[in-house]
Amino acid sequence: MLTAAEIRSSFIDFFVEKKHTVVASSPVVPIGDDTLLFANAGMNQFKDVFLGTGGREYKRAVNSQKCIRAGGKHNDLEDVGTDTYHHTFFEMLGNWSFGDYFKAEAIEWAWELLTKVWGIDRNKLYATVFAGDKEFGLDFDKEAAELWSKVTGLPKERVLSFGRKDNFWEMGDTGPCGPCSEIHIDLGPERCDKKNVPGHKCKINGGCSRFIELWNLVFIQYNQFEDGRILPLPAKHVDTGMGLERITAVLQNKNSNYDTNLFSPIIEATSQISGKRYSGSLNGKTDIAFCVIADHLRCLVFAITDGGMPSNEGRGYVLRRILRRAARFGRQLGMHEPFIYRLVDVVVDSMAQAFEELKQRAGLVKTVIKSEEESFGRTLDRGLEIFSTAAEKAKSSRLISGADAFELYDTYGFPLDLTQLMAREKNLKVDTAGFDNLMEQQRQRARAAQKTNSFAFVVTDTKLPATGDSAKYSDEKITAKVLGWIDNKGFHTKGSVSSTDGGSAIILDRTCFYAESGGQTGDAGRIVGPKGTFVVEAAERMADCVLHRGKIEQGTINIGDEAEAIVDASRRESKKNHTATHLLQYALRQVVGEIAHQQGSLVCPEYLRFDFTSSRALKPQEIKEVERLVNEKIAQALPVTSATLPIKEAKKLGAMAIFNEKYGDTVRVIAVGASDENHLSEAFSKEFCGGTHVANTAGLGGFKIIREESISAGVRRITALTGKGLAEHYKKNSEIIEKLSQTLKVPPEGICERVNKIIEDNKNLNKQLKNASKQSGTDILSKARQLLENCEKIGSSSIVVSSIDSAPVEEIRDAIDMIKKKAGSAAVVFGLSDGDKVVLLAGVSDDLIQKGLKAGDIVSQIAPIVGGAGGGKPQMAQAGGRKSENLPQALQRAIEFIRQKLRK
Numbered sequence: 022m023l024t025a026a027e028i029r030s031s032f033i034d035f036f037v038e039k040k041h042t043v044v045a046s047s048p049v050v051p052i053g054d055d056t057l058l059f060a061n062a063g064m065n066q067f068k069d070v071f072l073g074t075g076g077r078e079y080k081r082a083v084n085s086q087k088c089i090r091a092g093g094k095h096n097d098l099e100d101v102g103t104d105t106y107h108h109t110f111f112e113m114l115g116n117w118s119f120g121d122y123f124k125a126e127a128i129e130w131a132w133e134l135l136t137k138v139w140g141i142d143r144n145k146l147y148a149t150v151f152a153g154d155k156e157f158g159l160d161f162d163k164e165a166a167e168l169w170s171k172v173t174g175l176p177k178e179r180v181l182s183f184g185r186k187d188n189f190w191e192m193g194d195t196g197p198c199g200p201c202s203e204i205h206i207d208l209g210p211e212r213c214d215k216k217n218v219p220g221h222k223c224k225i226n227g228g229c230s231r232f233i234e235l236w237n238l239v240f241i242q243y244n245q246f247e248d249g250r251i252l253p254l255p256a257k258h259v260d261t262g263m264g265l266e267r268i269t270a271v272l273q274n275k276n277s278n279y280d281t282n283l284f285s286p287i288i289e290a291t292s293q294i295s296g297k298r299y300s301g302s303l304n305g306k307t308d309i310a311f312c313v314i315a316d317h318l319r320c321l322v323f324a325i326t327d328g329g330m331p332s333n334e335g336r337g338y339v340l341r342r343i344l345r346r347a348a349r350f351g352r353q354l355g356m357h358e359p360f361i362y363r364l365v366d367v368v369v370d371s372m373a374q375a376f377e378e379l380k381q382r383a384g385l386v387k388t389v390i391k392s393e394e395e396s397f398g399r400t401l402d403r404g405l406e407i408f409s410t411a412a413e414k415a416k417s418s419r420l421i422s423g424a425d426a427f428e429l430y431d432t433y434g435f436p437l438d439l440t441q442l443m444a445r446e447k448n449l450k451v452d453t454a455g456f457d458n459l460m461e462q463q464r465q466r467a468r469a470a471q472k473t474n475s476f477a478f479v480v481t482d483t484k485l486p487a488t489g490d491s492a493k494y495s496d497e498k499i500t501a502k503v504l505g506w507i508d509n510k511g512f513h514t515k516g517s518v519s520s521t522d523g524g525s526a527i528i529l530d531r532t533c534f535y536a537e538s539g540g541q542t543g544d545a546g547r548i549v550g551p552k553g554t555f556v557v558e559a560a561e562r563m564a565d566c567v568l569h570r571g572k573i574e575q576g577t578i579n580i581g582d583e584a585e586a587i588v589d590a591s592r593r594e595s596k597k598n599h600t601a602t603h604l605l606q607y608a609l610r611q612v613v614g615e616i617a618h619q620q621g622s623l624v625c626p627e628y629l630r631f632d633f634t635s636s637r638a639l640k641p642q643e644i645k646e647v648e649r650l651v652n653e654k655i656a657q658a659l660p661v662t663s664a665t666l667p668i669k670e671a672k673k674l675g676a677m678a679i680f681n682e683k684y685g686d687t688v689r690v691i692a693v694g695a696s697d698e699n700h701l702s703e704a705f706s707k708e709f710c711g712g713t714h715v716a717n718t719a720g721l722g723g724f725k726i727i728r729e730e731s732i733s734a735g736v737r738r739i740t741a742l743t744g745k746g747l748a749e750h751y752k753k754n755s756e757i758i759e760k761l762s763q764t765l766k767v768p769p770e771g772i773c774e775r776v777n778k779i780i781e782d783n784k785n786l787n788k789q790l791k792n793a794s795k796q797s798g799t800d801i802l803s804k805a806r807q808l809l810e811n812c813e814k815i816g817s818s819s820i821v822v823s824s825i826d827s828a829p830v831e832e833i834r835d836a837i838d839m840i841k842k843k844a845g846s847a848a849v850v851f852g853l854s855d856g857d858k859v860v861l862l863a864g865v866s867d868d869l870i871q872k873g874l875k876a877g878d879i880v881s882q883i884a885p886i887v888g889g890a891g892g893g894k895p896q897m898a899q900a901g902g903r904k905s906e907n908l909p910q911a912l913q914r915a916i917e918f919i920r921q922k923l924r925k
């Protein structure tokens with residue numbers, strides 16, 4: 022029996038023999054291509070060839086493409102767990118001809134591979150061809166129909182024709198298109214999954230699992246124009262795709278893709294972790310959970326490896342939804358702790374031979390998945406309870422209310438489709454209109470909250486004039502005409518700007534102010550007119566209009582004035598910091614590798630911030646190396662060149678774009694190290710960027726990382742300084758050193774030694790002090806003993822509830838244990854505050870636990886009072902909070918709670 026890896030290679034070898042070039046799969050997360058959520062077919066990376074805008078050195082290609090169909094035009098997510106052959110992630114084996122061979126060879130070779138090389142019984146196979154479409158003036162694909170009979174000898178009744186929906190392929194509303202021919206297989210009547218559907222008859226494209234599509238051969242021969250005309254293309258292409266999982270199931274003679282060796286190692290590992298058994302393809306709830314988890318796991322591993330990150334929008338939200346679905350199916354296998362991340366290695370081990378990138382990123386993938394599981398896990402069980410209640414309420418209406426679905430989404434992190442999935446399992450529906458309504462209300466609230474500080478709320482329906490702002494790259498001062506202003510009453514085009522409480526925003530015909538975008542904050546400065554001065558706090562953008570937000574400083578600014586727009590010198594610092602982010606990104610990729618994808622950035626006059634993917638903190642020597650590389654580029658005094666290019670050329674140059682960012686047809690590229698616009702390829706750093714930059718790296722004056730931290734799973738943040746910010750940082754530091762040196766009475770070189778000595782002395786003194794206090798009976802244990810002697814009793818149980826002085830948590834736990842032991846039967850609650858931090862600890866003896874009093878319950882009852890949360894075991898629990906002023910109330914509530922439980 023062939024393994025999946027052998028099937029993949031035998032496909033590739035077969036076409037290599039037919040003179041095809043092997044091409045690597047493109048990343049499943051298409052970086053820099055916003056038209057596509059995920060790679061969903063092998064042809065994605067050849068789009069430009071079909072459009073005639075790009076070329077390749079070869080005319081024939083073959084590969085196995087990583088695909089995800091879980092959102093956008095292709096979405097098979099709902100099929101996962103329902104059928105055995107649609108996955109969110111799958112591999113598409115494909116062969117291509119770019120203006121080379123056409124239908125005859127494509128059909129002949131497909132047939133040869135399936136029936137001769139792989140030996141599939143020809144009597145089980147069917148072919149489909151395009152029937153033509155009168156309305157669109159497209160003919161029946163007679164050529165293909167004849168070839169199927171001639172080349173393969175398939176009898177006429179097994180060559181079927183279908184319409185535009187099934188057998189005509191289009192890239193979009195316009196562009197390359199053509200008829201396709203699909204090869205389907207008859208898996209036998211017993212494989213029909215619609216046997217119980219009245220009137221169902223198994224047939225090709227008939228919606229049951231007896232006949233499934235194996236391979237699609239697309240013949241790209243037309244071009245579709247905007248006016249609807251469809252004309253022949255000068256060069257004809259072949260584009261084919263076959264699902265590896267499906268063909269593997271056929272060749273391994275399995276009833277389900279999940280029973281092939283692409284999935285079985287995952288299912289086995291899941292079984293080991295959960296202790297549950299998989300009994301075979303989709304035979305009940307447990308089996309479904311095994312399959313869904315296996316499918317979703319592969320999808321997450323491949324997507325995160327290629328730069329995807331679970332988040333709240335776009336691609337990221339698709340991944341988050343998939344992860345949450347998998348986590349919830351895990352509950353059906355009794356998995357209440359994070360477990361998906363523990364399965365990552367199984368995927369990596371079995372797939373890394375074909376996709377070696379999996380090995381490099383396994384650590385990051387695990388970190389990200391684990392942390393997502395943890396964060397959802399915190400609310401999942403409670404959410405499931407809420408769902409049960411909602412389902413109970415929906416018994417008669419059969420409809421989960423929009424409000425319940427929204428609460429699950431908003432408070433418990435249940436994506437709508439997860440709630441829908443769970444509803445379906447109970448034969449219920451979800452009121453999605455109600456949900457959407459609440460969602461929209463929330464969006465409006467968020468928008469309103471944002472608008473109050475940007476004037477947008479008063480001018481949404483006013484068309485603002487466009488501001489010419491090309492001078493932002495070249496000038497710090499220009500003359501412009503005042504066109505109008507906005508305040509919280511609206512947009513004004515008459516009169517003069519005066520100071521109002523909320524400030525106002527001046528609109529000029531042209532400006533040299535940089536309006537906030539691309540992570541760079543908007544410029545500050547002044548607008549000076551003949552009759553007054555306006556201080557600009559920040560420039561921002563609404564559509565094509567630049568708003569100069571700020572306040573009148575003196576006099577008035579009048580509509581029609583010729584005024585000077587003057588940008589503050591601080592903008593020069595932003596320029597330095599912006600160029601530094603590019604150098605930093607370059608250096609990070611040298612030091613940490615390509616895994617360091619940009620996730621966000623902030624550039625302002627004072628500092629710069631750069632967020633990037635990484636599964637771990639940077640080591641101190643890595644931070645040093647990054648700094649060294651950046652400073653080296655600064656010392657080399659390299660030119661910084663900007664160029665505006667067609668996006669295709671920019672991509673060809675290898676310029677880096679930002680994830681999820683939309684770009685027009687032409688883009689601005691910042692190249693560091695290129696002598697001029699004609700030598701962009703010389704640059705070591707090339708990025709799509711609309712920001713302002715220094716002309717030469719020497720202008721930065723230096724670079725220093727002042728912080729490296731985690732901001733979410735798999736995402737690190739670097740904060741760094743250049744120019745003035747850096748000089749101030751050094752100045753402050755040297756002042757501190759000077760002061761220290763004076764206080765400690767040692768020269769700066771001696772500070773470290775002296776401080777170490779002080780720390781050492783302090784430790785010794787503390788030890789002595791502790792010993793002394795133990796002897797005098799003021800330590801925590803003796804305090805506990807005192808409290809026990811004077812405590813309240815309920816029956817024979819001792820109730821000790823008290824605030825105590827700050828002490829190490831370990832010692833407090835010891836004290837609680839001591840009380841429990843000494844009293845035999847006791848409930849203890851200690852609260853201590855340290856600054857504005859509160860710690861609550863509770864302990865309960867076993868006999869009282871039997872009576873229903875649990876330490877975890879006490880703590881979760883009282884923690885909210887101090888603004889915290891926490892819990893723990895019945896014997897011992899702990900929580901933290903921030904409202905120290907409420908500690909007495911919390912302890913009072915603890916006493917009441919204990920009394921109530923024990924007096925029942």
Ligand code: ATP
Nearest residue numbers: 090097106107108111234235236237262263264267
């Ligand atoms: P189906 O009708 O079965 O959903 P499709 O028409 O969407 O298939 P194509 O877009 O033509 O499929 O993709 C080419 C091949 O990729 C298919 O013939 C099939 O073998 C495979 N394939 C498509 N979608 C999936 C999926 N979700 N999971 C696994 N394999 C798939």
Ligand code: MG
Nearest residue numbers: 095096097107
């Ligand atoms: Mg499909």
